[in-house]
Amino acid sequence: MNATLKALIVDDEPLARELLASMLAAHPEVEVIGMAGSVAEARAFLERETPDVLFLDMEMPGARGLDLQGDLLPGTHTVFVTAFADFALQAFDFGARGYLLKPVDPSRLALVLERLGAEPSGAADAAVDAVAEGGKISRIPLERILWIEACQNYTLVRRVDLETAVMVSRTLGEWERLLPMQSFERLSRSLIIHLPTIQTVRWQSRDETFVDFLDSTQCLSLGRTAALRLKARLKERSAE
Numbered sequence: 001m002n003a004t005l006k007a008l009i010v011d012d013e014p015l016a017r018e019l020l021a022s023m024l025a026a027h028p029e030v031e032v033i034g035m036a037g038s039v040a041e042a043r044a045f046l047e048r049e050t051p052d053v054l055f056l057d058m059e060m061p062g063a064r065g066l067d068l069q070g071d072l073l074p075g076t077h078t079v080f081v082t083a084f085a086d087f088a089l090q091a092f093d094f095g096a097r098g099y100l101l102k103p104v105d106p107s108r109l110a111l112v113l114e115r116l117g118a119e120p121s122g123a124a125d126a127a128v129d130a131v132a133e134g135g136k137i138s139r140i141p142l143e144r145i146l147w148i149e150a151c152q153n154y155t156l157v158r159r160v161d162l163e164t165a166v167m168v169s170r171t172l173g174e175w176e177r178l179l180p181m182q183s184f185e186r187l188s189r190s191l192i193i194h195l196p197t198i199q200t201v202r203w204q205s206r207d208e209t210f211v212d213f214l215d216s217t218q219c220l221s222l223g224r225t226a227a228l229r230l231k232a233r234l235k236e237r238s239a240e
Contacts (some may be wrong), residue, residue: 067082148175185229193230
């Protein structure tokens with residue numbers, strides 16, 4: 001981790017705040033710039049300071065950690081630290097970059113900090129956390145994604161290393177905010193494609209185009225509007 005991460009700890013238990021602060025003190029790349037005992041205190045702090053990451057308790061008297069969503073600036077990361085394992089789905093819908101169970105395992109904390117420091121604040125990681133069908137949390141490497149398609153309030157992620165799609169509890173709009181859009185292109189309301197993975201584009205007819213991918217037998221069929229957008233985007237990339 002090259003730059004210091006400025007951290008705010010939000011937890012209604014003083015002992016929990018102090019314990020986490022002492023664990024973070026073992027990581028010189030992290031500077032704890034404040035601690036808050038409630039959502040109200042956290043809001044007051046955020047009016048004065050801009051931390052890079054919040055270590056946020058889920059359940060607190062008066063308000064929940066999730067209630068801070070509208071108070072965070074773009075690029076501010078969130079790591080939930082909670083005693084409840086069954087809130088993981090809500091945490092990642094919130095956009096959390098980590099989910100730590102109390103008592104915090106030092107190795108899990110180190111892993112979360114490593115992920116946060118992989119790129120500058122606000123940039124997408126080389127992998128993203130996703131909650132798959134059934135509540136299982138997994139990391140999806142960006143380079144293995146071929147395309148992502150909408151499925152009601154979920155999305156289907158097509159990966160180069162899997163023949164079947166993975167259903168993920170994340171909307172297409174949420175993916176768009178997470179992904180580096182210089183490499184990913186939203187072709188329609190229901191589709192995002194990973195441009196560097198494209199091997200060939202076969203313009204079959206006016207209304208049907210097929211996309212083949214590197215190191216994969218999977219094929220994507222596009223309608224006319226999406227195909228025209230892809231053609232224009234590929235032309236832009238070739239001129240860059």
